[in-house]
Amino acid sequence: MDKEIIQIENQEPVICIKDLKKSFGSLNVLNGVDFEIKKGENIAVLGRSGTGKSVLIKIISGLLKPDSGLVKVLGQEVDKLNEKELQTLRLKIGFSFQNSALYDSMSVRENLKFPLVRNRRELNDKEVNDAIESVLNDVGLPQTINQMPSELSGGQKKRIGIARTLILKPEIMLYDEPTSGLDPITCIELNNLILKVQQEYKTSSIIITHDLTCAKNTSDKVAVLVQGKFLKVGSFEEVFSSDDENIRTFYNYNFTENTKSNEK
Amino acid sequence: METTSKNPNSTTKKKYLISKSIDSFFEDLYELYTFIIRFFKESFSAPVEWKEIVNQCYAIGYKTLLLVSVTGFITGTVFTKQSRPSLSAFGAASWLPSLVSIAIIKTMAPLITALIAAGKVGSNIGAELGSMKVTEQIDAMEVSATNPFKFLVVSRILASTFMMPVLVLYTGLVGMMGAYLNVHANEATSFISFFISAFKTIEFKDIFTSLFKAICYGFTIGVAGCYQGYNAENGTQGVGRAANLAVVFSMFLIFVEELLIVQVLNNFK
Ligand SMILES: Nc1ncnc2c1ncn2[C@@H]1O[C@H](COP(=O)(O)OP(=O)(O)OP(=O)(O)O)[C@@H](O)[C@H]1O
Ligand SMILES: [Mg+2]
Numbered sequence: 001m002d003k004e005i006i007q008i009e010n011q012e013p014v015i016c017i018k019d020l021k022k023s024f025g026s027l028n029v030l031n032g033v034d035f036e037i038k039k040g041e042n043i044a045v046l047g048r049s050g051t052g053k054s055v056l057i058k059i060i061s062g063l064l065k066p067d068s069g070l071v072k073v074l075g076q077e078v079d080k081l082n083e084k085e086l087q088t089l090r091l092k093i094g095f096s097f098q099n100s101a102l103y104d105s106m107s108v109r110e111n112l113k114f115p116l117v118r119n120r121r122e123l124n125d126k127e128v129n130d131a132i133e134s135v136l137n138d139v140g141l142p143q144t145i146n147q148m149p150s151e152l153s154g155g156q157k158k159r160i161g162i163a164r165t166l167i168l169k170p171e172i173m174l175y176d177e178p179t180s181g182l183d184p185i186t187c188i189e190l191n192n193l194i195l196k197v198q199q200e201y202k203t204s205s206i207i208i209t210h211d212l213t214c215a216k217n218t219s220d221k222v223a224v225l226v227q228g229k230f231l232k233v234g235s236f237e238e239v240f241s242s243d244d245e246n247i248r249t250f251y252n253y254n255f256t257e258n259t260k261s262n263e264k
Numbered sequence: 265m266e267t268t269s270k271n272p273n274s275t276t277k278k279k280y281l282i283s284k285s286i287d288s289f290f291e292d293l294y295e296l297y298t299f300i301i302r303f304f305k306e307s308f309s310a311p312v313e314w315k316e317i318v319n320q321c322y323a324i325g326y327k328t329l330l331l332v333s334v335t336g337f338i339t340g341t342v343f344t345k346q347s348r349p350s351l352s353a354f355g356a357a358s359w360l361p362s363l364v365s366i367a368i369i370k371t372m373a374p375l376i377t378a379l380i381a382a383g384k385v386g387s388n389i390g391a392e393l394g395s396m397k398v399t400e401q402i403d404a405m406e407v408s409a410t411n412p413f414k415f416l417v418v419s420r421i422l423a424s425t426f427m428m429p430v431l432v433l434y435t436g437l438v439g440m441m442g443a444y445l446n447v448h449a450n451e452a453t454s455f456i457s458f459f460i461s462a463f464k465t466i467e468f469k470d471i472f473t474s475l476f477k478a479i480c481y482g483f484t485i486g487v488a489g490c491y492q493g494y495n496a497e498n499g500t501q502g503v504g505r506a507a508n509l510a511v512v513f514s515m516f517l518i519f520v521e522e523l524l525i526v527q528v529l530n531n532f533k
Contacts, residue, residue, distance in 0.1 A: 058403075061407050062407075063403050063406060063407065083411075087409040087411075088409075090406075090407055090408070090409045091409050093407065095404070095407040095408075097400050097403070097404060098400075099399060099400060101399060101400040101401050101403065101404040102401075102404075103396075103401055103404070103405075104395070104396075104399070104401070105392075114408070114410070115408035115409070115410065118408075118409075118410050119408070119409050119410075164404075164408070165407075165408070168408070168409075
């Protein structure tokens with residue numbers, strides 16, 4: 001057991017970001033972000049709306065180009081890759097969008113089939129169908145297979161969006177607010193799904209969230225993004241024992257409500 | 265004092281706004297240029313999205329067939345009916361089939377088909393790609409290692425470029441059928457003699473010119489729709505804007521092209 005941990009410690013990080021900067025016009029969104037993720041690790045990124053959390057993972061997946069700084073994913077510098085190399089790398093990165101981004105014109109089955117048949121042309125029909133069914137079972141929605149995205153609820157859409165990225169068996173998962181706008185029970189289900197994905201698919205993940213319960217339950221580490229920088233990276237307890245005002249506000253917003261109602 | 269200082273301020277501001285809009289016009293033009301260059305680059309690189317191209321061709325044909333049939337037929341009939349009095353005045357009613365078919369094949373069929381397709385296909389492409397863009401479906405395609413430009417844009421532009429000549433030929437034939445029915449009802453001309461006198465005056469060059477125009481219009485409609493949709497911004501509002509601009513641009517460009525092509529090809533006589 002100890003040996004395994006040491007091996008993990010010695011490994012090169014799957015994602016390594018150094019002094020990352022990005023601005024849009026005069027708006028400085030990211031202003032020197034540094035962090036690393038090791039294999040199998042889940043990190044939660046917290047931060048207020050508009051602080052650039054989505055921008056951060058879009059840079060990691062190569063959807064946006066950084067202005068400066070190092071962005072290394074699985075040992076490759078994302079912004080220096082040509083289109084072919086980027087496509088190969090992207091097969092190993094799963095991206096679950098904030099608004100699910102399911103293809104409206106396709107049914108759930110076709111949504112899941114799309115990335116699979118286009119990237120794994122060697123599979124026959126049966127293997128494709130098996131893969132679709134197994135990934136739908138993993139997210140707990142086998143009954144939706146023939147529905148259209150417009151017929152799904154928000155939480156179902158999120159889970160199908162996750163399924164669509166899992167079908168390529170990624171090594172890294174990027175979740176953009178997986179639990180936002182969902183009821184507490186669905187949130188718990190999604191948290192469990194994220195943990196299940198981490199264990200079964202052996203992924204390393206970045207989970208963007210406003211939801212501290214989600215961060216606490218799903219992540220090994222927590223980072224707080226304030227004014228374009230990671231204010232603090234560490235375990236949940238480490239980060240939230242800090243006295244920094246920004247972090248306290250975050251904590252209070254999420255948990256004081258509960259304590260108040262308990263006191264009553 | 266205040267008023268004198270205000271005036272130069274407002275003129276500099278006006279000048280600034282004008283120069284800014286000129287700048288942005290050239291920026292847009294350059295962006296459009298790179299978009300078209302990218303289209304040509306990616307249409308010649310493997311793998312070709314045959315299945316999607318065929319799907320789009322089918323969709324374009326299916327969407328426009330009824331509309332171009334009706335409008336083509338009506339145009340043929342009405343144009344024949346309205347040309348008759350002026351020709352009869354010169355005792356030249358027997359020229360009606362040739363006059364009408366030249367007008368239909370050379371100008372009306374290409375223009376009508378292109379305008380209908382701009383309204384129907386162009387707006388559809390603009391809205392479809394626009395909504396995919398603003399709801400991040402295009403980004404989703406990109407991160408799942410599919411080239412969205414090739415899958416969505418190239419296939420649509422190729423399909424509309426390929427389908428337009430087919431539709432123009434079809435509209436031309438339907439229009440001539442409309443013309444024939446009107447001639448038949450009034451002059452009791454037989455089907456065969458109508459088409460013999462019609463095709464006596466139509467040269468191969470005329471048909472070729474129409475097909476060439478159709479290809480240009482089809483390309484224009486595809487590019488306008490895809491460019492506007494693919495670059496849509498600002499949420500659902502941007503989707504409507506994209507669809508609208510796709511139609512406006514393509515209709516305007518179609519007329520400009522009509523003028524240019526006719527001018528250029530007339531020189532080759
Ligand atoms: N493509 C873009 N062009 C211009 N500005 C952008 C672009 N993408 C993001 N921004 C700006 O960057 C800032 C950060 O955006 P981002 O979407 O990363 O926020 P976020 O932290 O994910 O917020 P939320 O929690 O609301 O999703 C915002 O102010 C936004 O206006
Ligand atoms: Mg976001």
